[in-house]
Amino acid sequence: MPRLFGTDGVRGLANRELTASLALGLAQATAAVLTRGRRAQERQAQGRRPVAVVARDPRISGEFISAAVAAGLASSGVDVLDAGVIPTPAAAFLIADIGADFGVMISASHNPAPDNGIKIFAFGGTKLPDEVEDRIESLLGSEQDKLTPIGGDVGRIRRFADAEDRYIVHLLGTLPHRLDGIHVVLDCAHGAAAGPSPRVFTDAGARVTLIGADPDGININDGVGSTHLDNLARAVLEHGADVGIAHDGDADRCLAVDRDGNIVDGDQIMAILAVSMAERGLLKDRTLVATVMSNLGLRKSMAANDIRMVETKVGDRYVLEELNADDLSLGGEQSGHVIMTKYATTGDGILTGLHLVAEMARTGKTLAELAAVMTVFPQILINVRGVDHHGLKSDVVIADAVREAEAELGDTGRVLLRPSGTEPMVRVMVEAADQPTADRLAHQLADVVRERLAN
Known part of the structure; x- marks a missing residue:
């Protein structure tokens, strides 16, 4: 049986x-696992029940899924604080802020409206380790370990009335500089950012123009947000704005557009923030954490600014693990998941956008001027499907082809071949000083992979 939990919780067609x-059932299994241990003994001594925060993005299926989650938790003796529609990073923050025992976020992030997901956060608003997810999955449907309190011991379900206000106050408290005089176009992806993002940017002093800020339950991520930046670029140009900020459906991502309509991706945003934090003595150990998919230009930019870069596997959870292991302060992904550990336990698109625009205000520079700290190398990614991806590491012909490509590129490019973890596919990525070279070498390598690993 395939593992129920993926890289970011449980997802599927709602x-x-x-x-x-x-x-x-997942909520009941979660309660059985996360309400035991030392904290359970402390709660019993204090005569109180465990508390969980439940939140969702605005997609229509989140209504029945969050109701089912709340019912499962309450039936297991957990008091539920229903935060309603808020961003994923807001849910994580609130769990830590009120000292809740754990929390559940219902969202499929940047996926289309028919999909949904369940993401579970531990005490402190942190993601669950794989082994804890495995324990929860092993109890799914089990009657033996099910918690079935009765009478006054069942949980209560109450509205978390000031959830969004608490989150906004927190965000404003992180700002190093006000945003007065900067015109920002916000694309909220018809998602969870539509409430807090305009409020916090306005309260910080920015002039705000909104697009993608009318969620109706079925339009989330539909042609808007961080995966569809054309509308944002047009809006920035149309309104003569200084910058555009794009979120995804649950607002844990941030991508940007400069005043000329050029995209500034997650790598460039990390470069800007890393250099700024290093200058101000805020970048712990002068180290940035990013994945192997980050652009070669980010690596060169960090080296030029005497900043060490640590690489992880693809996935923000691996970035977060590395950040926590060495108590580091900044990391993220090219897709716009940026984690600032001083202020958040997960990627926070609104927080990232605020600090990016605050750097414009602090320095008086345009976003394009700030982004010039990094030169983006042309990059091509080819997904070679229908191949025996398990044979990638042992195939000597492929290894020789990779060495030849690397020798041609020298220090002006990079090659990465990566097997998919979920399907028979190999991802071939090449970066080079120019696009034709990247395209040529990527297609050559893809042909070799296709020939050698054909099923």
Whole structure:
């Protein structure tokens, strides 16, 4: 059986793979695992029940899934604080802020509206380790370990009335500089950012123009947000704005557009923030954490600014693990997941956008001027499907082809071949000083992979 938990919680087509009964059972299994241990003994001594924060993005299926999750938790003796529609990083913050025992976020992030997901956060608003997710999955549907309190011991479900206000106050408190005089176009992806993002940018002093800020339950990520930047670029040019900020459906990502409509991706945003934090003595150990998919230009930019760069596997959870292991302060992904550990336990698109625009205000520079700290190398990614991806590491012909490509590129490019973890596919990525070279070498390598690993 495939593992229920993926790299970012449990996801699937709502009311098909992700059903109300699965959400109910998953909540009950979560309660059975996360309400035991030392904290449980402390709660019993204080005569109180465990508390969980439940939140969702605005997609329509989140209504029945969050109801099922709340029911599963309350039936297991957990008091539920229903935060309603808020960003994923807001849910993580609130868990830590009120000292809740854990929390559940219902969202499929940048996926289309028919999909949904369940993400579980531990005490402190941190993601669960794989082994804890495995324990929860092993108890799914089990009657033996199910918690079934009765009478006054069942949980209560209450509205978390000031959830968004708490989050906004927190965000404003992190700002190193006000945003007065800067015109920002915000694309909220018709998602969870539509409430807090305009409020916090306005309160910080920015002039705000909104697009993608009218969620109706089915339009989330539909042609808007961080995966569809054309509308944002047009809006920035149309309104003569200084900068555009794009979120995804649950607002844990941030990508940007400069005043000329040029995209500034997650790597460039990390470069800007890393250099700024290093200058101000805020970048712990002068170290940035990024994944192997980050652009070669980011590596060269960090080296030029005497900043060490640590690489991880693809996935923000691996970035976060490295940040926590060495108590580092900044990391993220090219996709716009940026983690600032002083202020957040997960990627926070609103927080990232605020600090990016604050750097414009602090320095008086345009976003394009700030982004010039990094030269983006042309990059091409080819997904070679229908191959035996397990044979990639042992194939000597492929290894020789990779060495030849690397020898041609020298220090002006990079080659990365990566097997998919979920399907018979190999990802071939090449970066080079010019696009034709990147394209040529990537297609040559893809042809070799296709020939050598054909099923």
